[in-house]
Amino acid sequence: MSDVVERTLSALPGLLGQHDPGAGPGGGPGRFSATSRLGSLIRSITALSSKHEEEKLIQQEQTNLKATVSAPTTTLRLMKECMVRLIYCEMLGYESSFGYIHAIKLAQQGNLLEKRVGYLAVSLFLHENHELLLLLVNTVVKDLQSTNLVEVCMALTVVSQIFPREMIPAVLPLIEDKLQHSKEIIRRKAVQALYKFYLIAPNQVQHIHDKFRKALCDRDVGVMAASLHIYLQMIKKNASGYKDLTESFVTILKQVVGGKLPIDFNYHSVPAPWLQIQLLRILGLLGKDDPRTSELMYDVLDESLRRAEINHNITYAILFECVQTIYTICPKSDLLEKAAKCIGKFVLSPKINLKYLGLKALTYVIQQDPNLALQHQMTIIECLDHPDPIIKRETLELLYRITNGQNVTVIVQKMLDYLRQSKEEYTIINLTGKIAELTMNAVFSVGGDVMHPDIPNNFLRLLAEGFDDEKEDEQLRLYAVQSYLSLLEEEDTFYPQKFLQVMSWVLGEYSYLTNDGDPEIIITRLHRLLKQTFVTSETKAWIMTAITKMSSRMSCSKTVDKLIQEFSTSLDTCMRQYAFELKHLCENKELMKKLLPLDASCDEIMVDASLSFLDGFVAEGLRCGAAPYKPHHQRQEEKLSQEKGDMSSSGFTGRQSPAGLSLGSDMSGNSAEIGQKETNCLKLDGVRKLWGKEGYLPKKENKTGKEDKTQPVPPDSILMGHVVDPPLMQSEQQVVSLSEEEKEKKQLASTLFVGLGSNSSISLMGRADTINQKLKKKSKISETQNSEEASSFQNIATLPFSPLPDTAPNNKENFQGNEHLGLRKVSLSSSEVLEASVSFDTSQSLREAGLDEKLSNCRLSTSSLFADSNIEVFQPPKTVPDIVARKAPLSLCLPEELAGHPHSEIVELCSCDILTVYSCKVWTDDCSLLVLFVANNSTSPLKTVNLVFETTEHFKIFESLSCHFPVIEAQSMESCQKCVQLEKVCTEGILSGSISYHLDMDTHLEFSLIFSLSDFIRPMKITTEDFGRLWLSFSNDVKQNIKMSPSQGSLSIALNALKQKLKLHIVEIIGNEGIAACQLLPSIPCLLHCRTHARTLALWFRSSCSALPDSLLYQCQKMMEES
């Protein structure tokens, strides 16, 4: 019979008449053959249409195989073939245990390929504790000692796959020997085997840790890489023990990244990517919370980021790992910046996998830096509507991480929407998908029983404590009750225990909110649950508590009576006790109502420790057969023994959890358990910080409405804006073109991300304002200013001599340059739009500072006129260096376009009979200009006047160090301007130069002038939020206490003085604390936090530049002394 089947099967391929790949080119005989028995088996199974047919066929096959493998005549070659078929059967889910022993035999007796298949079958068939495995040990030992390397390899492979723990000593010495083998593959496999031993019996390889180190330093990459698996595990367990290896790992990674490996380790031209990932993971573990160790890896992480430039998935995988590592170890600002950029790239990518990776990275990073979410809030919102359900799910996960008291409603709502929309898909995905009809249950159903216990706690707490809006709370609760009720309507549906517990608590607590729901029905449903077998006794306790609570609100209930009767005789002592408690409570409704007040889950209840008032009750309870009091330790013991005994994990365990929730269970006089103080709100310990302080701050909120009101821009300003300032116009257009949808999204964003970004170290910075508000404010400002500018521009344009129209194009560049060069660096973690607005603001603030200078030096009425008409908003041309300015009137004055800026007095620099040089410093927003006037005092024209600056290490002069005037007419003046930049931070420096001219003979005049740090400092107008963000990202800081003179009085006076002298921007002052920000041109930010107490001013500078805080502090000190 079996023969017939066999023959039929082998004939099948031919019958099926499909192409026969076995006939194609291939390796050795029989290789790739479809005519083999395995081939026929596969073909016939593929051809079948029903599971039933498959079962039948496999059964036949197995009968066949059974006969073949046990036949004594079966050759090893045939046996090998049988093994492969058995593997196939098992793969399809049909146990073929009859073949196991033959697999071991094959490994023992077969020649190479047969032996390998034997080992393979063993490793696939058996599990670690399978008794047959012991039979393999001898074979392994023999093969390990074989002279044939292929056999040694096989043995090592199988050892590293599966090996009985107790037999390790039998092979360990042999394997240790192999560590010195000349072939890399043997050494590598030996290390892999040791890794296996480390996993299953770490103690047994304790003594060979130094050999792991040797393997780590092996000359072969493969061996080294194999040892990394061991190290990853060991470092996971105990990072501090391997800190000394950090440098080794860094060096290895450097070599890998630097392309030092043999070329065949490349994968799509990326050197050993998985090795890189492994190393990055190890570095992350080592650098976590350890600044010193982290320090060692900054360079290589930076390099990894830099090198990963190829657009290939594997590069993204490396980048993802790199970003994770960067955010795991002690932060370094510029790395964080790069990592954040990288995440941004991912998140914004249209590629679905990349986007997913980005969201995942963001989810991870958000725990360290919630602000990053703000940056990508619009993308996140878009992802919520992404067609791919995984992207959506990941987004929800992300939102879940940023949930706080203020945005929870919106987020829960979003989850709800998601589940509603994706209902169908979800049912496909998840067998228990029905649960997902519920909103907040999303979390529970997805996570089920494996989720962290504080998640349901959080949820219940949220539900119980509610938000600020009582009505909203009620709706949410009502919704929960209704949804749970509809869930329970379906009989025999399996739900995770935690979910059931949550359901029963909610129903018990809030079912009174439903008008339509007859409590009787609810109790019936809960009662039905009690009888389900899948409900654990812990859950039953929750359910009982819920029923107790509900019955307190009803006069009488048949179901409750029935239930009491039923469980009074229950074998489960706990249930029995509950039943009794319930019974007694039902008999005394008065007491019951008092005990179980409506919606009082949040009220703290002080409990009389002695519970004297309950004495009577206890007595009564005892009389009626309730469990007598047992001391705590005794109960504990019982509990333990019960758990051990694996009895249906009796009541006491069950009672612990709901104990915190309701008083029902605490009624029976177990006073010791309750302790002195019992609250019947939820247990809060272990609850995530998610619901921390900020979460419950009064709502600040969300003025998004205003956003929508952004006024339409006056038409003329649009027109003019077109001419004047493209960048501004862009932002304008953005505002204008905000479609309804976008507005909605923005609004959503503000509600979702509210309360974020308020976590900073300084109390002052903790003020939560949504970025959106700022954004909106800014865009308004820019709008109005834009129109102002436009009009002022118009004015200017009408002036016949005005040079301004010419400079308009320069302005454009200037603005863009400003935006790109400077502030992008400054506002490291704010959105681009914000950047633009910040950059805009600086110009404003400078004006502010400029006004403080009172423009006292403006001598010409024209310039002050311009100043009044807002000309300074017009960015000064970036010097247009080396362009000799137009002829100025003989009296000294600045070119018009500069006059509006704050500037120093025009002073004489050097002079002789023939010529005088005057200088004036102009502090524009983005540079310090030095304007030099060369006056020809003589009556004849001066020819070839050359002005040259000396090079210094401190300053840099754009564009060249010299200035050339071909001719200066008699009694007239020429000017030139140079942009000076501070090259090396110092408090003061001298810039010297000389001027030469030719009149009859060559004359040479020298001059020098002093620049101080404050010449290069500009206010940086940022918000408190940005400040906080930047503050955290800067590593260089300096603190100093300065004595204040009585005249300096309060903090605001002192700060204002600093503001004027140092051109700081005061971000905010609260009480005796203040924060200010400035930047060193072109764009190095420096932040100041100061606090006054008892006549001292505590100054605290932070910057991304190391020298800047020191120098600024010095300036401050000097200034304070002077004033």
Place this chain on the structure above:
Amino acid sequence: MWQKYSSRLPASCNKQTISEPNRKMIKFFLMVNKQGQTRLSRYYEHVEIHKRTMLEAEVIKNCLSRSREQNEMAVYELIHNFVEVLDRYFSRVSELDVSFPVSPPIHLSFSIMFNLDRVHIILDEMVLNGCIVETNKNRILAPLFVLDKMAES
């Protein structure tokens, strides 16, 4: 099914069915064809045989359930690499069945199906104990080439 999710990252594990979720990076390796039929399975943690089919069904349906701390892109590319190795070994393209999400599409179905043992041997060189132990194609294939050579002679 596979094709439906082919542009997505692979499923990596289902925590409910496997204990000690943190220990292994890779918990199982499955190859499934478009019809949802298993073409190769290798478990790095013991799962009872009757549970395996359930798990596999779940995974195929899920293709979505991914664990938190996994770098899916790396796993995705590992599979890619595996396919490239298989391709190099069988160095022959056949038309039917398993199509992998790679470009240009490689169809290895028959080779894989009829050489289950060899595919396993290749996989064993690449992944052991849930760890990626070798990704260098030459090194992965070297032992198998030796075996084939010996078998021929």
